[in-house]
Amino acid sequence: MFEKISDQTIQQVKNYNGIVDFIQQYLTLKKRGQNYIGLCPFHGEKTPSFTVSPQKQIFHCFGCHESGDLIAFAQKIDNLTFYEAIEVIANFANIDVVREQSSKEMKQHYNQLERTLACFSQASDVFRSMLNESQFAKDYFAKRQLSQESIDMFGLGCCGSSKQLFDALKVLNVPEADLVSSGLFSKNQQDIYCRFQHRVIFPIADYQSRIVGFGARITDSASNAAKYVNSEESKLFNKRKLLYGLSYAKQSIKQQKCVLLVEGYMDVIMCSQYGFQNVVACMGTSLTVDQVQLIKRLTDSVVIMFDNDKAGQTATKRSIEILLQENMNVNVVSMDQMDPADFLLQFGADALKEKLAESVSAFQFFYSFSKSDLDISNINHVSKLVADVLPILKCISDDVVRSHYICLMAQDLKINEEVIVAKMDELLYNKTQDYSIKLDTNKVGKNKYQKAEETILAVICINLDLREYLKGVDLTIFITPFIKSLTEYVINSNELDGVLLENASAEFKSSLGNVLMLATQYDTQMIQKNVFFDCLNVLSKQKFTQDISQLKEQIKLYEESGNETELEKVMAELDQKKKGGIYEYKY
Numbered sequence: 001m002f003e004k005i006s007d008q009t010i011q012q013v014k015n016y017n018g019i020v021d022f023i024q025q026y027l028t029l030k031k032r033g034q035n036y037i038g039l040c041p042f043h044g045e046k047t048p049s050f051t052v053s054p055q056k057q058i059f060h061c062f063g064c065h066e067s068g069d070l071i072a073f074a075q076k077i078d079n080l081t082f083y084e085a086i087e088v089i090a091n092f093a094n095i096d097v098v099r100e101q102s103s104k105e106m107k108q109h110y111n112q113l114e115r116t117l118a119c120f121s122q123a124s125d126v127f128r129s130m131l132n133e134s135q136f137a138k139d140y141f142a143k144r145q146l147s148q149e150s151i152d153m154f155g156l157g158c159c160g161s162s163k164q165l166f167d168a169l170k171v172l173n174v175p176e177a178d179l180v181s182s183g184l185f186s187k188n189q190q191d192i193y194c195r196f197q198h199r200v201i202f203p204i205a206d207y208q209s210r211i212v213g214f215g216a217r218i219t220d221s222a223s224n225a226a227k228y229v230n231s232e233e234s235k236l237f238n239k240r241k242l243l244y245g246l247s248y249a250k251q252s253i254k255q256q257k258c259v260l261l262v263e264g265y266m267d268v269i270m271c272s273q274y275g276f277q278n279v280v281a282c283m284g285t286s287l288t289v290d291q292v293q294l295i296k297r298l299t300d301s302v303v304i305m306f307d308n309d310k311a312g313q314t315a316t317k318r319s320i321e322i323l324l325q326e327n328m329n330v331n332v333v334s335m336d337q338m339d340p341a342d343f344l345l346q347f348g349a350d351a352l353k354e355k356l357a358e359s360v361s362a363f364q365f366f367y368s369f370s371k372s373d374l375d376i377s378n379i380n381h382v383s384k385l386v387a388d389v390l391p392i393l394k395c396i397s398d399d400v401v402r403s404h405y406i407c408l409m410a411q412d413l414k415i416n417e418e419v420i421v422a423k424m425d426e427l428l429y430n431k432t433q434d435y436s437i438k439l440d441t442n443k444v445g446k447n448k449y450q451k452a453e454e455t456i457l458a459v460i461c462i463n464l465d466l467r468e469y470l471k472g473v474d475l476t477i478f479i480t481p482f483i484k485s486l487t488e489y490v491i492n493s494n495e496l497d498g499v500l501l502e503n504a505s506a507e508f509k510s511s512l513g514n515v516l517m518l519a520t521q522y523d524t525q526m527i528q529k530n531v532f533f534d535c536l537n538v539l540s541k542q543k544f545t546q547d548i549s550q551l552k553e554q555i556k557l558y559e560e561s562g563n564e565t566e567l568e569k570v571m572a573e574l575d576q577k578k579k580g581g582i583y584e585y586k587y
Contacts, residue, residue, distance in 0.1 A: 004083070004099065004100045005083050005090075005097060012090070022073070022074070022093075025092075035520060037049075042066045050063075053516070057069060058513060058517075059073055060513035060516065062517075065511075067513020069502050070089060071085050071502070079296050115175075115178050118178075120182065120212065123214075126165060127157025127158060128155060128156070130159060131156065137158030140200055144266060146273065150270075154269055156202060156203075156269075157201040158199065159198065159216065161197050162191075162197045166179070166192060183234060199216035200216065202215040204231070204242060204283075207246060207297075212236040213234075215231075215283075241288070241291065243283065249268075249279055254298050257301060258303060259278055259301070260356075261280060261305065261306075261319070262280070262305050263284065264284065270341035273344075276352065287319040301330075303330075303332070304333065305333045312335075317365075320365065330361070331360065331362065366392045371385055386423060449480075449542050450483070452539050457486060457515050458519040459528045459531060459532045460491065461519050462496060462516075466532050475488065477536075477539040477542070482511070486511060533585050540582055548577060551570055551577065555570050
């Protein structure tokens with residue numbers, strides 16, 4: 001299970017030419033010329049700008065500029081690792097997945113992970129069986145009004161004494177070494193003991209529905225022990241990369257196109273019990289980027305239902321920041337000082353549906369939260385409030401929505417909208433300049449020289465002979481720094497099409513995807529050669545004109561300064577340049 005996929009399988013997947021068939025699992029594509037188009041799955045749009053080239057085996061969105069090959073699409077659409085994407089595509093294409101022979105050390109490592117998973121699975125079975133004989137656990141679940149169906153569905157159980165668990169697992173022939181190495185048991189000089197003893201147990205599964213650890217809650221409210229304990233952090237159990245309930249909620253999240261985010265195990269279980277299946281919890285920690293990436297495999301819409309106390313509001317604020325930075329759509333439900341589990345028990349499912357219908361946008365929540373401790377009659381507090389909420393406004397990509405919130409904020413604070421807009425502009429534009437232009441050939445105002453550069457770049461992406469020719473050309477004829485840098489990258493590569501894109505840096509990838517789509521219109525070597533030399537000569541003429549102009553400027557300066565020596569040199573250079581004329585590139 002854990003062994004690395006072989007290079008042979010990876011190459012077979014890279015050679016697979018079914019990008020159109022694969023992508024059509026996720027969206028509807030229509031043939032247009034040599035390519036296929038559809039609505040982009042990576043950003044909201046009404047007019048199709050997502051293009052797939054079966055010839056190049058790549059995709060590119062002219063709206064959000066996502067680009068890549070089939071592997072990149074699989075990774076992006078389901079938020080998979082490289083090897084997970086390889087396996088998904090291989091299964092789709094009926095390619096046998098061959099695993100590499102691992103070193104002795106790696107085999108030992110993989111075997112240990114397999115044994116740990118097996119140990120957790122057997123321990124989960126034992127915990128469930130112990131529940132039948134444990135009155136304290138039955139009483140606790142009854143008090144929390146959990147149905148037997150919920151207990152069974154989530155595999156809830158309990159741990160009696162350490163000795164009971166140890167003896168039960170020994171009967172199942174689980175080696176003592178595995179019990180310790182898995183973290184289920186700890187060992188001191190006198191004894192071996194389990195950290196979960198005398199607690200109710202919540203098995204925790206990963207995205208693949210494998211039990212990778214446990215959460216355990218004490219039921220004695222008078223005890224001084226920690227209310228909750230979890231499995232030790234390990235290769236398999238990392239709270240920052242797990243969401244409780246996700247393995248049960250995946251299908252519902254896809255169907256509902258939304259996930260409800262709560263804080264605790266009981267919130268997830270009770271929501272499920274009342275018919276809300278698309279619910280996950282963030283393991284009692286602040287929401288992390290890794291957890292958001294798991295959610296993004298299934299949906300881009302999140303409704304936060306954290307407790308409404310100060311700690312819950314603070315956690316909501318932090319979660320909003322992370323979610324918006326990851327381009328998620330976020331709403332917030334106010335739970336009236338109750339957690340979702342207690343709310344459902346007291347008011348029922350219909351009341352929660354009403355709450356969901358009344359949810360507010362992330363900005364509205366953030367604004368109210370930030371404003372709650374400030375005196376807006378104090379202009380310094382107003383200034384602080386504006387500064388606090390601007391980063392959230394910045395994350396709102398829809399200009400109309402952003403403008404709407406700016407208007408509401410200005411009215412509430414009794415200040416001019418222009419003040420907020422000016423601050424917004426500072427935040428949006430007064431930053432390190434991003435020189436990675438988007439090579440949109442329809443862009444208004446683009447001059448013919450930049451279009452010529454883009455065309456040359458597009459041609460050398462698909463024609464190695466012309467790429468070799470360009471190595472002998474002085475690239476000072478290029479006037480756009482970024483296109484020149486991208487052209488130099490392509491010149492120094494021996495790859496074509498999707499492989500060229502795959503190996504590109506993040507700085508170049510989006511623009512290169514656009515260029516490769518542009519290249520599909522030059523479908524014969526004759527056309528490629530003609531447009532290549534036509535564009536080179538356009539740039540050559542522009543360079544000649546620019547050089548003449550610069551020399552004339554220098555002559556003017558030296559005439560005004562009376563520098564006869566330099567004046568003679570430049571005049572001679574100008575004369576030589578004019579005699580030489582415009583250089584014409586030929587094949």
